[in-house]
Amino acid sequence: RLLQAQPEVTVLVTEGMNLKDIQAVLFSEHMVANTRFLEVARNSAGLVPSLPKEVSLEGFLFPDTYRFYKSAAAEEIVSTMLNNFFKKIEPLKGDIENKKKTLFEIVTMASIIEKEAKHKTDLAIVSGILWKRISIGMPLQADATLFYETGKTSSELTIDDLKSASPYNTYINKGLPQGPIGNPGLDAIGAAIYPNDSDYLYYLSDGDGNIHYARTFEEHKLNKARYIK
Numbered sequence: 001r002l003l004q005a006q007p008e009v010t011v012l013v014t015e016g017m018n019l020k021d022i023q024a025v026l027f028s029e030h031m032v033a034n035t036r037f038l039e040v041a042r043n044s045a046g047l048v049p050s051l052p053k054e055v056s057l058e059g060f061l062f063p064d065t066y067r068f069y070k071s072a073a074a075e076e077i078v079s080t081m082l083n084n085f086f087k088k089i090e091p092l093k094g095d096i097e098n099k100k101k102t103l104f105e106i107v108t109m110a111s112i113i114e115k116e117a118k119h120k121t122d123l124a125i126v127s128g129i130l131w132k133r134i135s136i137g138m139p140l141q142a143d144a145t146l147f148y149e150t151g152k153t154s155s156e157l158t159i160d161d162l163k164s165a166s167p168y169n170t171y172i173n174k175g176l177p178q179g180p181i182g183n184p185g186l187d188a189i190g191a192a193i194y195p196n197d198s199d200y201l202y203y204l205s206d207g208d209g210n211i212h213y214a215r216t217f218e219e220h221k222l223n224k225a226r227y228i229k
Contacts, residue, residue, distance in 0.1 A: 011066040013081065015185035016114040018148065019058050022183075026077070029070070036074040044078060051104060052179075059107040059180025060085050088186060095193050108176045110184035110192040115144035118209030123191035125213065129203060131195050138201075140170035140177075148181035204228065 009029040013022055019041050026034035042056040051060075061081035068077060089103070096106050109130060117126040133140055149168040162171045167178035184192075200213040202220035206227040214220035 006069045006071060008067055009070055011068055011077075013061065013063045013066065013183065015063045015188065016111070016182045017063060018182040019056065019061070022061065031068065031077075032071050033068075033074040033077050037077065040074040040078050044082075047079070047082060048103075050102065055104075055179040057082060059111050059183055061183050062088055063183055063185045089189070092189065092193060099193060101193075104179070105176060106189065106192045107184065108180045110188040111180035111182045112140070112142050112144055112170075112177075113191050114182060114184040114188040115147070116142055116203075116205075117188075117191075117211060118205065119211070120187055122211045123188055124194060124196035125198055125200065126203060126211065127191040128195035128197050129200055129213075132197075132201065134175055137174060139172070139174050142170045145170045145177045145181055 009031060011025055011029060011031075013025065017025075019038055022041075023034055023037045026037055041058070041061065044057050045051045045053055045055050048057070048060055057078065061078065062085035064081075064084055066077075066080060066084075068080075093103075096103055099106075109127065112130065113123055113127050116130075117123050130140055130142070145168045146162070146164075146166070149164075149166045162169070165172070167173065168181065170177055198213070199215050202214040202217065202223075203211050204220070204223055204227065205211050207229065210227075212223045212227050214223050
C-alpha cells in the first residue's frame with residue numbers, strides 16, 4: 001500500500017507578528033503544533049546565546065513564508081523560524097557589536113520601531129528619536145509596548161494603563177521594555193542598528209499611519225491638535 005503523502009501548509013509570518021499572532025496562524029491552518037507552540041516558544045530562550053533566561057523567543061522567530069507538514073511539532077516550527085533569524089542576522093553581527101549594543105537590545109528596539117512606524121521611510125527616523133530618548137534619560141513613551149501588554153489600541157489606552165507598573169509600560173519605566181513586543185523584519189532591525197539622527201524628539205501617527213515629527217513639545221501639541229481627530 002502506498003504511503004499517503006503528508007499534507008503541507010504555507011505559514012505566512014508577517015513583520016511585527018507576536019507569538020500569539022503566530023499561534024493564531026498555526027490554528028487557522030489546523031496544524032497540530034498550535035496547541036503547544038506558545039509553551040515551546042516561551043520556554044526556549046536557552047536556544048539563543050546570552051538571552052536572559054526569563055524571557056521568551058519573542059522577537060527571534062523571523063517573519064517569512066514557511067512550508068511545514070500539518071503534523072510538524074511545535075519544536076520543529078520554533079527551531080526553523082529561529083534558525084532563519086540567525087541566518088538573516090549573521091551579516092549584521094559585526095555592526096551590532098560596533099554599536100556597543102546587545103542583540104537582545106537591538107531586537108527589542110526593532111520590535112518597537114516595527115509597530116510604531118508603518119512606512120519604511122520612517123523606520124530609521126523613529127529609531128533615532130527612540131535611541132535619543134534613552135540617551136537623555138527620557139522615557140520612550142511608545143504606545144506599542146502597552147498595546148502588547150494590554151491588547152488595546154492607542155485610542156483605547158486609559159490613564160490607568162499609562163500609570164501601570166508593567167515592565168512594558170514605557171511611559172513609567174525608562175529605557176527599553178522587558179523584551180521584544182513582536183518579531184521584527186530586517187528593515188526594522190536595520191533601522192535599530194543604523195538610526196537616522198535628526199533634530200526631532202517627538203512624533204505621532206495620524207489615522208492613515210503617516211508620522212508627523214516635532215522638535216519641541218509645543219510643536220508636538222500643535223501636531224496633536226492638527227492630526228489627531
